[in-house]
Amino acid sequence: MEMYIVLAVAVFMMAMFVWHKVPFGLTTMTCCIILTLTGVIDVETAFSGFGNKIVVLVAPMLALGAVLGKTSMVGKIRGVMETMKGKRGYLMVLTLFFFTALLAQFIPSTAVMAIMVVFAAQIGDNGDITPTRVILPMLGVASCFKFRFPVSAGAANFATINALYEGIITDQAYHLTMLEPFIFCIIPMVMVGIFCIFGWKLMPKSEGSLNQDAVNAKTQESVMTPGQEKVVYIVFILAMVIMITNVGGMLYLAPAIAVALLIWTGILDAKEASKLMTSDTIWMMAGVLVVSDALGSSGASEAIGNLLLNAVGENPNSFMIMLLFAAVTVIMTNFLSNAATQTVIVPLAASLALAGGWDPRGLVLIAGIANMADVALPSGSGEAAVAFAAGGYNPAKVLRFTLPYMAVSILGYAISAQLLYPLYG
Template sequence: MDMYIVLAVTLFMMVMFVWHKVPFGVTTMTCCVVLAATGVVDLGAAFGGFANKIVVLIAPMLAISQVLTKTSLVGKISTLLDRIKGAHGLLLVVAFYAVGIIFAQFIPTTAAIAILIVFLNTLSKTGDITANRLLMPLLGVMVAWKFRTPIGLGATTFATLNAMYEGVITDSQFALTMLDPFFFAILPGICLTVYCVLCWKLMPKDGTLDQSALKKNNQADLLPENKQKIVYVVFVVVMLVMILNNWTGNLMYLAPAAGVLVLVYTGCLGVQETVKHMTADMIWMLAGVLVVADALGASGAGDLIGNGLLSVLGHIDNQFIIFLVFSVVTVLMTTFISNMATQTVLIPIAASVALAGGWDPRGLILIIGTCNYFAIAFPSGSGEAAVTFAAGGYNPVKILKFTLPYVLVAIVSCAVSAQFMYPLY
């Protein structure tokens, strides 16, 4: 009976993620309540996700990343763009892409796009390089590298992915390390960046970016210079402890929390804003997903799903085709529902299939964790895509000549990366 309850709860979670009528955290907490009320898991386990070391790691990192926006770092990068805004040719295109990649490591992509639109609008409306031509390719480059490098929130990507399938596959040899998402993303990242550098002219050049399509946000005042230095020092130390996790061990999970405490005691972070960022919807969602994933593994529901899919995929002898199938499914799903919902739904399923087949799951997990960001073909896939389509006034059909090849390059390059780095068997 427990297995069927878990399957029903998982189906409910998937439907609610697609519908997105309520925040994701509300959905996963509902799942936890149902699992506890029906006796599938005990009360402590139902809400034990909040004590998971992954949540302990990620929650304070959200606060640290946010406080970086109150330093002059963003302003200095913006000044650099201002200096080259009068330039022409490939240098200007590459400069915008480079700044976009840097922004994508520290600032939510939606906010970064909003900042860069201001500078894109300073471009000439008559030459080859226009704002409308560069905006969508800029988004394409940013999502190709989003949270891939082991700095900022990218340093927690491996932990987030591990959390979504460790309840299904408990063998530690199949857990991802901090650098796995980065190494995996090198090939697709390079391929997609080169594509955007060479093919931005496929975008229509007419039109002006509509800044009124962006939500108006009050820009926070910068911290005093002495406090900015404290933020930089805390950020660097936290990153070093995480990067050197082979030597620092469990301190990796405590470092962000310790960093936040230093920022609070020194007045760099207010208590209320700290609580706000550390209790964001992402944290509630992640804590709930951990419980559902554990229930999938413990109840046998994961095995049932895995064996069912394996009966279909098991007839395919070519593992590259299997990688392609998961790449295509991930990109299709993320085009119409959110990035996080896509990977939250697909990762436990992929892990169950890998467990049933005796496969190494890491290639499948990394495909899902990477392809779920490639939602640039329609505005429904992510907040940054919605802002980009709104600001550019793009018709999804008319820009397919750019977005469709982009998606194809993403699918194939991710499958190739998995084939060479993390083969199934």
């Protein structure tokens, strides 16, 4: 009976993620309460996710990333972009794409697109390169490179994905380490980057008209003194070094130390830090950890995995399974939010790998990272909405670019997963 209760709760959670009419955190906390009321778990276990080392790492990383985004670094990048006004050809395209990828490591992609459409508007409508021909490819770059390098929020990618399946697959040998998501992304980033550099020409010249309201949007300027910025950079770099080297086993504690230092030095307001570290992302993650543990301990995840295994057959081709999960993830994320796609597909991938006795890392990395390939529809994410609004695009008329982009993404993620983590490795 316990297994069926957990399965019902998991289905409810996934359905609510897809529906997305209430915050994700409310959904997962409701699931924890249901599991407690039905006697599947006790009260202490229901809220144990908040003390999980993954949440301890991710929560302060959100605050640390927000502080970094308030420095003059973004403004300096904008200054460099200003010097590119009037330049034509591939130099302009490469510059736009480079700074899109760079900014995407430090600030949310929605803000990145809001900033970059301003620069794209400076190109002008004359000639082969026009704003509406590069804004959507810029979205493609932002989506592929979004927090991919192990800095800022990207340093917590491994923990975020681990949180979604560590209760299903308890063997730590199959849990991700800090650098693995970045290494996994190298091949897709190269493939998608090259495609965007040349593929922008697939964008129709006449499609869309620049939305001046989006172009005229203001971006936040730094409110820090030069001394405060230096402290932020030093603290941030030290935190990243500690996380990468895991000095003293402080990988999971380094972001918290950094945030505490910024609060004590008066750079980060305590109330703001508290708000950032108790965002919906944290509530969702804490709840998902508990539900994931319940799936594993009740045998529900094994049942799900066996069902999926029966569907794909015994000893299926490893690369074809990678392609299947990559395709499902990329297609799904264009209709749903990135987070909803990730939280639905990762547990399914882990359950299938558990049932098949496979290495789960390739599948969970596909599900946990390919969920950012959201360029086909404005419903895919906030940054997609910004790009489509700014460019005035009709989704049907830009399929010449978006469909090949999705195909390249699917292939890139599948190849990377197969090379690094084959199912039968």
